[in-house]
Amino acid sequence: MAITFENVGIAVRDIEAAIAFFTDLGLTVVGRDTVSGEWTDTAVGLDGNHARIAMLQTPDGRGQLELFEYIHPEANQTNPTRPNDIGMHRVAFSVDNLDTALEAAAKHGCHPLRGVATYGDAYKLTYLRGPSGIILMLAEKLQKR
Structure with a gap:
């Protein structure tokens, strides 16, 4: 299949x-x-x-x-999903510049849930809450030096 x-x-x-x-x-x-x-x-x-x-x-x-x-029918408003809730979790995007992406998100009142983290030497990433409470992960691949 x-x-x-x-x-x-x-x-x-x-x-x-x-x-x-x-x-x-x-x-x-x-x-x-x-x-x-x-x-x-x-x-x-x-x-x-x-x-x-x-x-x-x-x-x-x-x-x-x-x-x-x-x-x-009228949309049901529920509590926003938390990162540890079971079910649909988040949408993830790779971006070429995390700072630029965060500036674009901030224009809509959307900011990292806690901050920006670095995963090993592979990614700089963050979770943020977008419109309607959607959780997004934005990740910038770090350049190998």
């Missing part, structure tokens, strides 16, 4: 704010739509499913995020 990774889907409170955040990090919007109807009810498993969606792609073309903002 062949399998190919398609995307990560994330429900957001404000799709415009989430799009602005992720495009400032370097992703590109490759599609937008509003979806509803029997097919979405069946696929998602929610009656009356109606949502705004946006597909964003990384510059290398290998990764995609699907953001969706529910119009109906």
